[in-house]
Amino acid sequence: MSDRHTVLVVEDEAAIRDMLNFTLSAADFNVIEAPNAEQGWNLLLEHKPDCIILDWMLPGTSGVSLAQRIRQHDQVGHTPILMLTAKGEENDQVKGFEAGADDYVVKPFSPRALVARCHALLRRHMPDKHSSEVIKAGTLQLDLSSYRFTVDGEEVKLGPTEFKLMHFFMTHSNRVYTRSQLLDHVWGESIIVEERTVDVHIRRLRKILEPVGAANVIQTVRGAGYRFSTE
Structure with a gap:
């Protein structure tokens, strides 16, 4: 159980959260969920997940603002962020990356493809074992x-x-x-x-x-x- 990667899903639409929970759990991820940025922030500090799936459009504080807040924090600023959004224009993608996102998935999306992106993001995050420390x-x-x-x-x-x-x-x-x-x-x-x-x-x-x-x-x-x- 301790070897499983933990993913924090911050998404206001319950149906999408349920789908992500089911898909990621089936792929052997441990999933924690939040419907808004504030709850997501609190869960992030409490659990320190290995990866965050963050919706752009959230009630109150946006996902972009939360990504910026994460990047400025000493303890969790290194956490990989996959931005999940309906905004598919190039300028929107640039805004997401500039805010601190490491990857960007546009709705609607393939659940299997999203799991693959999570795995790839975690692999990128791991240091090269063949390099000197x-x-x-x-x-x-x-x-x-x-x-x-x-x-x-x-x-x-x-x-x-x-x-x-x-x-x-x-x-x-x-x-x-x-x-x-x-x-x-x-x-x-x-x-x-x-x-x-x-x-x-x-x-x-x-x-x-x-x-x-x-x-x-x-x-x-x-x-x-x-x-x-x-x-």
Whole structure:
């Protein structure tokens, strides 16, 4: 029982919550539910789930606002977030990713596909067991065992996708990678997301690194992609 992943579902429609509970439970997930952001927040702090399925449109506080609140919290800010929404336009997806979502599923959706996305999100969140526990690049340090990222000794909070992206960059420095290559290495070849997603997460990562003076380690190579360098 303790090996099962726990998923928090924050969704105001009871029928969708029931369907997700049934589907995820059948896939051996432990499911906890909340009908609104405030209850979802309280359950998040109490249970510290492995993943959150978060509806965009919630009564009162929106899912986007809750995602932003989660990302700013020390204890639960690293929790993977899958945004569930009827908003399928590209600009809406960008807003969701910028708010802190790691993946985005548009209603109506296939329950089996959503379970697969949850599994993929959890795999992305797990550190690479074949990598050393502490990775250093200049003043940047990534500790896989404690899930901590520091710049010149100062801890910087990263969401799970940004953590995975920084992990890849720090272990593959001074090489240019296209958006497509980054999607394959960081998100996984089986995940269908747009290349624009890479730009959103790079922009979010730079914004996080800017206050500690490290935003320039991720360089844009026009017409090619992105390169990580501390030189």
